[in-house]
Amino acid sequence: MTNWHERWMSQQTGWHRAVYNDLLLKHWPTVQAAESSNVLVPLCGKSLDMEWLAQQGHTVTGLELVSRPIKDFFEERGLTPQQQEIGKLVRYSSAPFVMIQGDLFDVQPSLVQADAWYDRAAMVALPSAMREAYVDQLRALTMPGAVGLLITFSYPQHEMGGPPFSLPDEEVAALFSQHFELQCLEQITLDDERDRGFSSSYSSVYKLIRR
């Protein structure tokens, strides 16, 4: 049982939102994903944003370690997904949603080839040491030309242990620039995060294109 399993079992899921993410609604049109796109949502939890992406006409493929949020996501929409075991993974599907339960790093490219992706609270959930592998995996699971939206969160890392782990703009540039085009669409200073004890913090929103 991982810390993530424990958090879902004890409902310590402070990242989960009951509304669609306003930065997704604002910036997704700029990403210019075709309506027919299969949108990958890594480390998806049971995010409502998957529902919004489906409303745009996309199919959605979520990747999630813990089965509880996947089961909740389908149940809360009155959907009964088909289930298929694939090695260490379980694939749940009920159109337009596919959700793959298991470790993101066990997902083979033969299982997912996405035209677009959406990362909110995914990359920041992983410590810095795992992020190079995360970007490699993102590249493996997307097609050349795939477009993505990334929302970051950055703060002085020594002020909290994480997750979320700080993801500063310099790290985004270092990790993505070799194989992706990146464009910062917005940077937001988070004054309310001072209440959490951060001396400073910001979020950046990126459009990415896989070369």
Ligand SMILES: C[S@@+](CC[C@H](N)C(=O)[O-])C[C@H]1O[C@@H](n2cnc3c(N)ncnc32)[C@H](O)[C@@H]1O
């Ligand atoms: C901070 S939550 C964010 C969930 C979602 N993106 C959202 O915005 O609500 C991170 C999620 O990633 C999942 N997770 C953590 N490590 C993972 C891994 N190696 N493979 C797949 N999912 C993972 C956790 O179970 C958790 O649901």
